[in-house]
Amino acid sequence: MGLFNRRARAPARRPTTNKNMGEKTRGSSGSTPNDGVLPQFNHNGDEITRGIHPDGESGRRGVHPVQFFRIIWKSSCTVSSWVNVLWPFVPAAIALHFIHGDHHLWTFAINYIAMIPAANLLGFAGQEFARKLPKVAGIIIETTLGSVVEIVLFMVLIAKDNGTGEAGHGNKIQVIQAAILGSILTNLLLCLGSCFLIGGLKHKEQRFHAAISEVGSGLILVAGFALMIPSAFFSSLIGSTSTGGEGYTEERLRSNTLSISHGVSIILMVSFMLYLLYNCVSHDNIFAEVLEADEEADRDRHIDLAKAKLTMTECLLAIVLALALISLIAVFLVEEIEYVVEHGIPDNFLGLILVPLVEKAAEHLTAVDEAYDNQINFALYHCLGPSIQTALFNAPLVVIVGWGLGKPMDLNFEIFQVVLLIVAILVVGNFLRDGSSNYLEGGLLVIVYIIIAVTAWYYPNAELTSSNGRASTESGGEGTEALASIAKMLMS
Structure with missing residues (x-):
């Protein structure tokens, strides 16, 4: 099986009798039209379009404004x-930006809220x-689109950076670095x-497949x-x-560290390509079977399948x-980050949280x-x-873009942030080891x-304190000892 292999097992056809003559064949959720004479239909009785997975078939074509907004308003779930x-808040945020006056904190707050529905x-x-795509390819593309918000924010931040590399006004690199690790910590x-x-x-205990948990935790540890x-x-x-x-x-030293960051970023992006190859080409059948089994365990699957769906044009x-x-x-x-920091919101809290x-x-x-x-494997994939994408692609991407723009964006994180990341990876890896989860483990995370x-x-x-030995030679030894301790934890 491959990334774009949309063929699936053909469902058993019901014999054509006078009772069901002219009736659309229902119950098929896993086939696409073949070379036969008779058309095929999905669970809702919609004729399947070639190249579209039956679960995503809408039964419509083009754009229907009323149906489009109705489906969007209902969204994927009640929450x-x-x-x-x-x-x-979205039009209010856009309008507030163009209104003159000293309302920077309000502008940040309204735009922050407006980002959520967008x-x-x-x-x-x-x-x-x-x-509308095969299971594994679909969830990877869905995850990638979910990370677009992060990529856009990173690109805007690096473009707005003053390029000096010095802590203080106009430096956005500290926020980007904190946001990179903060994104990983928030997901994990x-x-x-x-x-x-x-x-x-809801379910007391849930078990997930080792193919997802072990590959995911291993990649996060390497990253x-x-x-x-x-x-x-x-x-x-x-x-x-x-x-x-x-x-x-x-x-x-700073120049060498920047060069190492460039090299590591390129290697991490190659690792991300290897991850996609593993998931979508060589082992996609394993992941597809796991995710299909998860769908069967979904207690609301019949309701979800019966929902009206967007057409391909409406999706785009x-x-x-x-x-x-x-x-x-x-x-x-x-544009409002500087004012927010000046009014008491720390850089690390802004980026990490x-x-x-x-x-x-x-x-x-x-x-x-x-x-x-009860779709715990899907949930694990979405966490x-x-x-993985942030560590192996988004973070290296902003480093490479900064390299092209002449900005000193590197992977020289503060010791505090590195310790948080490694400890979080170790904690999560320990909870994933037994292949099951419960509310106690969730509450502890x-x-x-x-x-x-x-x-x-x-x-x-950053401008008020030294981190990773930036201010004095005395702090370098402490930073080295901290990183040595982290390395020992990783080895154990």
Whole structure:
């Protein structure tokens, strides 16, 4: 089987009798039209379009405005539909940006809220689009579209950076670095913890397949190790640098760290391509079987299949509309970051907590709803998949783009952030090891995330304190010891 292999097992046809003559054959949810004379129909009695998976067949063509907005308003689940009540904030956010006056905090707050329904629309449109594709390809494309919000924010932030690399006004690299790790932490701790918690309260214990949990946790561990390397290199050598312009200077160290970050980013992007190859080509049959079994375990599957669906044209229209709104809102948000930081919101809290929460809100709602419906493998895919994409693709992408723009964007994270990432990976990996989940494990993951959020609030901004040996040679040894301890945890 391959990524674009849309053929499936043909359903058994009912014999044609006078009773069902002219009646559309129902009960088929897994075949596409073949070379036979008779057409085939899906579960809703809609004639299947060639190249469209039966579960995503809408039975319509083109764009029908009334039906289009009705389906979007209902969204993918009840919780997601509640998010649509926030749509009035979208035009308000756009209008507030163009109104003159000193209302920066209000502009940030309104745009922050407006990002949620826009991201929800993109997530729903991506889900509808994914339904029309083979299982594995569909969920990967859905995850990729869910990460577009993050990519847009990263691109806007790096474009707005002043390019000096110095901490302080105009530097957006600190926020990007915090947002990269914050996105991974939010998916691994808050989203996965919420899935385990809600799913465990409903089903007591849920078991997931090792093919998803082991591959996901292994990739995250490798990505965490790779992201730690530039920080370890910088922290190990900062104490040995000279300041007189001779020998191994700090400027040379920073240049070498930047070059290492460029090399690591390219390698991580190759790893992401290898991950896609594994999921979509060589082992896609394994993942497809796991996800199909999860669909059969869905207690609301009959209701979900019977829902009206968007056409392919409507899916693409909704995706374009959502991307346009997200891009505008992202620009407006980034322009207000300086004012928000100046009014008491720490850089680390903004990047680690606030930005990931808003960019991943829609995806988290989808994952929690899947866990509630006993689709724990789908939920796990929606938690680990975005974390893998952030670590292996989104973070390297912003480094490469910064390289092209002449911005000193690197992977030299603060020691505090690296410790949080590695400890989170170890905690999640330990919970995934037994292949089952319950509400206790979910609650503990959420508690760990809350502890991180509280700590991030009190962590001072980069210009007020040294991190990873940036301010003095004395701090280099402490940073090296911290990273050495992390390496020992990874080895154990």
